[in-house]
Each structure stands twice: as structure tokens, then as C-alpha cells.
Amino acid sequence: MYCKTTLENGIRVVTETMPQVRSIAISIVIDVGPKDEAPEQSGLAHFVEHLMFKGTSSRNAVQIARLMDVAGGLIGGFTSRDYTCYFATALDDYRTYALDLFGDVILNSTFDKESLERERRVILREIEADQDAPDQLAHSLLKATIWPNHPLGRLIAGQPEVVRKVAREDIIYFIHKHYLPDRLIIAAAGSMEHEDFVAQVRDAFWRMLGQGSPSPSRTPACHSGVTIRARDLSQVYFALGVKARFYTHPDRYGLHVLNDLLGGGISSRLFRHLREERGLVYNVASSYHAYRDGGLLVIEGSTTPQGLMSVLSLTVAQLWRLAEEPLSEEELWKTRERIRSRHLIASEDTNTRMSRLVTQEFYFGYHIPTSEIVEQIQQVDQGTVQRLAQELMVNGCLALAVVGPQSPRHYSAEAIEKLLIEGDVHSLRARSISGRR
Known part of the structure; x- marks a missing residue:
């Protein structure tokens, strides 16, 4: 059962009781992330997240870790482009301890110099590791290409x-400005009663006061283009992006269906067309990335330098095929059933339930039941998918990032731009038609 309470200081508490389990999954989401950073503050929200759980005025990092070990759970955090999240999973006997710990680290972290310098080194190593991973680098370069000079591109x-x-001082100022009760959502799913949980949250966070201002909306301008980063590799890694809808857009359900149909698994069109039928790639997949201010449909994979242009050509052709040719009822039904099945199976997990609770409250301000999500997916029809594909291809913009060996004989930025941006649409459509199986 879903319940919501807003505390006197503005903290929103949302819960879903699952009486059949003994665990509880808890998260705290703060409405602050890279979207709130100026260029000279880039990475500050992530830096703050790294410093949590490193010590408070009453507990050191080892004591914090041992407390959660005893509870049989795990504790951690992550920074998304829209918000910062801290989470814990524990046996229900220890939910009071978990909430007390969260209240302690949010309100009483000391951010001592030793921890700050250590985490600075850790973050720099993290950035370097992402730069060394060609698939991660291609993804980052894609967002920087399509959303330059915007937080979503950083x-x-x-x-x-x-x-x-x-x-x-930067850390302290950032927390005082953004870690305010009306910017906090505390969510839990699992074994608990809502009123008891609310009382425990109130006990842990009653000293948290203040009021923040809403984060300004900044719709990113979309830029087409190609970025190539030379690396001494045997494979070429690519990330192709098409402008899509923001998180709360009514078309979001249709985009999830389109994405799954295109590259959501081993039965998807791209996987069958590029790997199973032609052997051009080992892996290829698509994903729909939606944020408060924008969205992106991303197609990622790797191939040989000599195969890149063929892979890109066939990929764009598949996008045009979705735009121009109605789906068969059978393919649409299978795609919707695949999404429905995955969604319902995931709903049995406390962490999934908790994650949905908190993200729905963050983006929408209300709860969307699983039954409604499934119903909306089932209502996506052939016309919706075709319309969205047409809008993506005709009215949107495409960008590409490539990481791999320099091979001007096989590909170049100019040739790729011609294919993606200035290419002969009729030839792409012809390829799409000839590629139908």
C-alpha cells in the first residue's frame, strides 16, 4: 500500500508496505545535481556525495560501515544528472538504525581535510577510469556533442x-544552499508501517530547517555533429544519439516501446539485423535517457574500423524504417509483453519499488501505480511508434561520438556527417526497404 506524508519542515515521506518481506529499502533523494552547477562548480554535487559516510561528529567511517554490516544490508549513494541519492537496504529490525544513520550523515558530517583529500584522489581516478573505458568515453562525448554548454552535456x-x-568551504556552502528539507524526499519499500516510519523520520530529521528555491528549468539546445576521439584499439566504439522527450512527457511510454523494439534485447531489430544476420557487431543496444529538462535515445555498440560506416548506415536505415513502415501487430505485441513482464518481475524487489517511489515523487510529485504503467504501455499502438520515429528523424537532431583507431581509409568525420546529417534520405530509405526481412 502506498502512502505519502509531508513533515512540518517540508520533507516528503513516501512508502509502500510489502508485508510478505522482512527487508526494507530506504532512499533519500536531494533535489540537487549537475543541473544546478555552474561550469566552475562542475562535479561539486558528486564530490559531496562521495564525502558522505566518511565520518560525523559522533561516528567515524568504520563505525558507519560496521553498523550497516550488522544490519545485514548495504549503504551507498550516487549522483544522477538531476538529483543526489543515498540508499540503504537492511533487515526490518534495523530500520530505525538506518534512519538514525542517515540523519547523522546528512546533518552532522564533518568533511575533515583528510577525507576531502582522499576522496579528491578517488574522484580523479574515477574520471581517469571512465576516460580509459572506450564505451564510457563514447557515451560522455556524445552528450557533450549534442548538449554543449549545458549541464546535461557535462x-x-x-x-x-x-x-x-x-x-x-565550497562543500559546506553547497550543502547549506541545497541540502534543505523541502528539497528532500525519503522513500521506503518493504516491511514497515507508514505512520511508524514517518515518526522515525521525524525523530531523525527534526533539526533540519530552511527553505530552498526550485531549480530553474533549462531546456538544452540540441546540436547535431560528430566527435571522433583517437585511441589505440582494435575496435571502434560508437554512441549515436537522437533528441527525445524529457522525463515527464506524455510520449514517454511510446518511447520506451520504440526503444525496446529497436535495441532492447537479443530479439530487437538492431541486434538481429547487425549481429545475427550480418555479424557486423558483437554487441549493440539502445537506451532511452530521460531527464527533467531533456531526453535522448542512444544507440551504442562496437565494430571494426572497416565496418563502422556500414553499421551506422544500417542503424539509421532501421530508424527510418520505423518512421515509414507500420509495425506488425505481432512485433508490437511481443515488445509490449516483454516490457510488461520485466516491469512486473522487477516489482517484486524492494529496491525496485523504492526506486520507483522516489523517482516518481521527484519528477511527478505523485505515485503512479504499477497497474497504470502497464496499462499505458499496453495502449501504445502502431501509429504512436511510427509518429515518434518520424518526429525523431525528421524534426530532431542526430549526433555521434566515436572512439577508436584512426582509420581515414575506412571512416572520417566528414563522411559520417554526410551520412547522419546531410545524407541522401532516399538512399537511406532504399537501404531500409532492402534490409527488411
Whole structure:
């Protein structure tokens, strides 16, 4: 059963009781992320998240870790482009301990110099590791290409030159400005009663006061283009992005169906067309990335340098095919059933339920039942998928990032731009028609 309470200080508490389990999954979401950072603050929200659980005025990092070990659970955090999240999973006997711990780290973390310098080094290594991973690098370069000069196009971890300069005063100021009760959502799913949980939250966070201002909306301008980063690799890694809808857009259900149909698994069109039928790739997949201010349909994979242009050509042809040719009822039914099945199976997990609770409250301000989500997916028809594909291809913009060996004989930015942006649409449509199986 879903319940929601807003505390006197503005904290929103949302819960879903699952009496059949003994565990509880808890998360705290703060409405602050890279979307709130100026360029000279890039990575600050992520830096703050790294410093949590490193010590408070009453507990050190080892004591915090041992407390959660005893509870049989895990504790951690992550920074998304829209918000910062801290989470824990524990046996229901220890939910009071978990909430007390959250209240302690949010309100009483000391951010001592030793921890700050250690986490600075850790974050710099994290950035370097992402730069060394060609698939991660291609993804980051894609967002920087399609959303330049916008927070959605920046690295969540920040730029190294900014991370090196962060001082303790910057951390304290950032927390005082953004870690305010009306910007907090506390969600839980599992074994608990709502009123008891609310009382425990109130006990842990009653000292949290203040009021923040809403984050300004900044719709990103979309830029078409190609970025190539040379790396000494045997494979070429690519990330192709098409402008899509923001998180709360009414078309979101149709985009989930379109994405799953295109590259959501081993029966998807791209996987069958590029790997199973032609052997051009080992892996290829698509994903729908939706945020408060924008969205992106991303197609990622890897191939040989000599195969890249063929892979890109066939990929764009498949997008045009979706735009021009109605789906068969059988393919649409199978896609919707695949999404429905995955959604219902995941709903049996406390962490999934908790995650849905908190993200729905963050983006919509209300709860969307699983039954309604399934119903909306089932209502996506052939016309909706075709309309969305047409809008993506005709009215949207495409960008590409490539990471791999320099091979001008096989591909170049100019040739790719011609294919993606200035290419002969009729030839792409012809390829799409000839590629139908």
C-alpha cells in the first residue's frame, strides 16, 4: 500500500508496505545535481556525495560501515544528472538504525581535510577510469556533442581542473544552499508501517530547517555533429544519439516501446539485423535517457574500423524504417509483453519499488501505480511508434561520438556527417526497404 506524508519542515515521506518481506529499502533523494552547477562548480554535487559516510561528529567511517554490516544490508549513494541519492537496504529490525544513520550523515558530517583529500584522489581516478573505458568515453562525448554548454552535456564527476580546486568551504556552502528539507524526499519499500516510519523520520530529521528555491528549468539546445576521439584499439566504439522527450512527457511510454523494439534485447531489430544476420557487431543496444529538462535515445555498440560506416548506415536505415513502415501487430505485441513482464518481475524487489517511489515523487510529485504503467504501455499502438520515429528523424537532431583507431581509409568525420546529417534520405530509405526481412 502506498502512502505519502509531508513533515512540518517540508520533507516528503513516501512508502509502500510489502508485508510478505522482512527487508526494507530506504532512499533519500536531494533535489540537487549537475543541473544546478555552474561550469566552475562542475562535479561539486558528486564530490559531496562521495564525502558522505566518511565520518560525523559522533561516528567515524568504520563505525558507519560496521553498523550497516550488522544490519545485514548495504549503504551507498550516487549522483544522477538531476538529483543526489543515498540508499540503504537492511533487515526490518534495523530500520530505525538506518534512519538514525542517515540523519547523522546528512546533518552532522564533518568533511575533515583528510577525507576531502582522499576522496579528491578517488574522484580523479574515477574520471581517469571512465576516460580509459572506450564505451564510457563514447557515451560522455556524445552528450557533450549534442548538449554543449549545458549541464546535461557535462561529466557528472566534473572536470579534473575543477575537482582539484574544490575546498572544504565550497562543500559546506553547497550543502547549506541545497541540502534543505523541502528539497528532500525519503522513500521506503518493504516491511514497515507508514505512520511508524514517518515518526522515525521525524525523530531523525527534526533539526533540519530552511527553505530552498526550485531549480530553474533549462531546456538544452540540441546540436547535431560528430566527435571522433583517437585511441589505440582494435575496435571502434560508437554512441549515436537522437533528441527525445524529457522525463515527464506524455510520449514517454511510446518511447520506451520504440526503444525496446529497436535495441532492447537479443530479439530487437538492431541486434538481429547487425549481429545475427550480418555479424557486423558483437554487441549493440539502445537506451532511452530521460531527464527533467531533456531526453535522448542512444544507440551504442562496437565494430571494426572497416565496418563502422556500414553499421551506422544500417542503424539509421532501421530508424527510418520505423518512421515509414507500420509495425506488425505481432512485433508490437511481443515488445509490449516483454516490457510488461520485466516491469512486473522487477516489482517484486524492494529496491525496485523504492526506486520507483522516489523517482516518481521527484519528477511527478505523485505515485503512479504499477497497474497504470502497464496499462499505458499496453495502449501504445502502431501509429504512436511510427509518429515518434518520424518526429525523431525528421524534426530532431542526430549526433555521434566515436572512439577508436584512426582509420581515414575506412571512416572520417566528414563522411559520417554526410551520412547522419546531410545524407541522401532516399538512399537511406532504399537501404531500409532492402534490409527488411
